[in-house]
Amino acid sequence: MKIKIALAAGVTVAMVIGLAACGGSKSEESSAGKVYYLNSKPEVVDQFKKLTEAFTKDTGIKVDVITATMADYETTLTSELAKNNAPTTWTMGPSDLAKYKKYLKPLQNTAGYKNLSDAGKASAVQDSDNVYAIPYVQExxxxxxxxxxxxxxxxxxxxxxxxxxxxxxxxxxxxxxxxxxxxxxxxxxxxxxxxxxxxxxxxxxxxxxxxxxxxxxxxxxxxxxxxxxxxxxxxxxxxxxxxxxxxxxxxxxxxxxxxxxxxxxxxxxxxxxxxxxxxxxxxxxxxxxxxxxxxxxxxxxxxxxxxxxxxxxxxxxMDNQWVVNKKSSPADQKATLKFINWVQTNRAAKRIVSKEMGFAMPATTYGDDAQPDNPLVNQALEYQKKGKKYIxxxxxxxxxxxxxxxxxxxxxxxxxxxxxxxxxxxxxxxxxxxxxxxxxxxxxxxxxxxxxx
The missing domain is CATH 3.40.190.10 (Periplasmic binding protein-like II)
Structure with missing residues (x-):
């Protein structure tokens, strides 16, 4: 039998999903801002396309997504940040704060941070003064x-x-x-x-x-x-x-x-x-x-x-965390923060994230009805029910x-x-x-x- 393996870690991917605001003019798009996201999870490219399409339809805000895998992620991010039209958000792990701090907008006063669970807040990337990244998946x-x-x-x-x-x-x-x-x-x-x-x-x-x-x-x-x-x-x-x-x-x-x-x-x-x-x-x-x-x-x-x-x-x-590029225009920063909050709170977004991507979002807005249909997640959660702590x-x-x-x-x-x-x-x-x-x-x-x- 031939195994059916989805795209996984280490496979090089360069895919851009471009989604223009429905029926909007360029001036309308500019005033509303846009989102440009560098994604590190190639196994859910199709689901991200569906997610961003729903966001654009709901808000009229344009979203572009480019995807790269772990093996090529730093190279791709460095290249993209050197461009005039740099990503407004990307995936950053805790160890990358020193490298990218000059780009990062503090997030502790945003809705995206306030929506996090206690565990999500504890794992958010921060130094002694500010929070710089928001975890979007708990694994x-x-x-x-x-x-x-x-x-x-x-x-x-x-x-x-x-x-x-x-x-x-x-x-x-x-x-x-x-x-x-x-x-x-x-x-x-x-x-x-x-x-x-x-x-x-x-x-x-x-x-x-x-x-x-x-x-x-x-x-x-x-x-x-x-x-x-x-x-x-x-x-x-x-x-x-x-x-x-x-x-x-x-x-x-x-x-x-x-x-x-x-x-x-x-x-x-x-x-x-x-x-x-x-x-x-x-x-x-x-x-x-x-x-x-x-x-x-x-x-x-x-x-x-x-x-x-x-x-x-x-x-x-919770190494997969979203940041906001403070060097982006104010309108793009606002649009990006709106996207993060929308993913955490919108009913359709929660269904796509939990049921189609299979992610457990570390946010208080994700209740029992917004948990992934993933037997391995259920197995991991059984330890909590038995009183075990997590490493x-x-x-x-x-x-x-x-x-x-x-x-x-x-x-x-x-x-x-x-x-x-x-x-x-x-x-x-x-x-x-x-x-x-x-x-x-x-x-x-x-x-x-x-x-x-």
């Missing part, structure tokens, strides 16, 4: 698993657990993985974990997501929300999980660490070849319609052996830091360098990058507050 990540394969395994007399609910710690995850690999032929699987690829389209899973628990718990130990220097106290725990994936993935993990793409890895899970896939709720759009039924999708936290991790569910991330995703220094981290992981995976090199790269570059950020834009470092759960 969760962890270890996606195939309930059907785990249930079939639990029915075997050699199984070390009775149900998926028994996988509640690193020790149990490790024992189950070893046991399933020993009996993979009987179980009809090719491996236990998807291949831990650090190819360009896929390394983010390890350098932007799986590393977050190690950061979170070190901050927790130090009662802070930011450290310009970090020891990576729990990096060996991260190594536990990375090594487990290397050892129990299909094929030759050493070879496949760089040759397999995001689509290839997703296919391993979507076709039922492995029971575990470390990724986030966004992967549902690529998984659905293949061999794993919606009802068979589950999600585990990133168990890796960090003390206290059993009190937490999957990680929560918050604090800022990372830069995309360059992630790329160098991925390069060090690849060298380790292929045996050309050791684990201490991984530690050195991410420790030294963490400190030097934050120093460079502060030097380039004084006062741009993340707010350093007491740790709050």
């Amino acid at each position: 969760w990540y962890g270890i996606i698993y195939n309930k059907k394969l785990i249930k079939e395994y639990c029915a075997k007399d050699y199984a070390v657990i009775k149900s998926a609910q028994d996988i509640n710690s690193w020790n149990v995850l490790k024992a189950v993985s070893e046991n399933m690999m020993d009996h993979k032929d009987d179980l009809g699987i090719k491996g236990v974990f998807t291949t831990p690829s650090v190819e360009n389209s896929d390394y983010y899973r390890f350098t932007a997501h799986m590393i977050r628990p190690a950061e979170f718990f070190e901050y927790k130990d130090n009662d802070t929300t930011f450290m310009p220097k970090i020891t990576w106290k729990y990096l060996d725990k991260y190594k536990n999980l990375f090594d487990l994936q290397m050892k129990y993935s299909p094929g030759d993990a050493k070879r496949d660490a760089t040759s397999m793409s995001y689509e290839d890895v997703t296919a391993q899970f979507s076709l039922g070849d492995v029971p575990f896939y470390p990724n986030g709720v966004w992967a549902y759009s690529q998984i659905k319609g293949n061999d794993v039924a919606d009802g068979d999708l589950g999600m585990l936290p990133y168990y890796m052996g960090i003390p206290g991790e059993g009190d937490y569910g999957p990680g929560v991330i 918050r995703s604090f800022e990372l220094p830069s995309l360059a830091w992630q790329k160098d981290f991925g390069g060090a992981l690849l060298e380790y995976a292929q045996g050309t360098n050791d684990w201490e090199n991984v530690r050195k790269v991410i420790t030294d570059e963490w400190e030097s990058t934050w120093q460079a950020n502060e030097k380039a834009s004084p006062g741009s470092l993340p707010a350093q507050k007491k740790f709050s759960e």
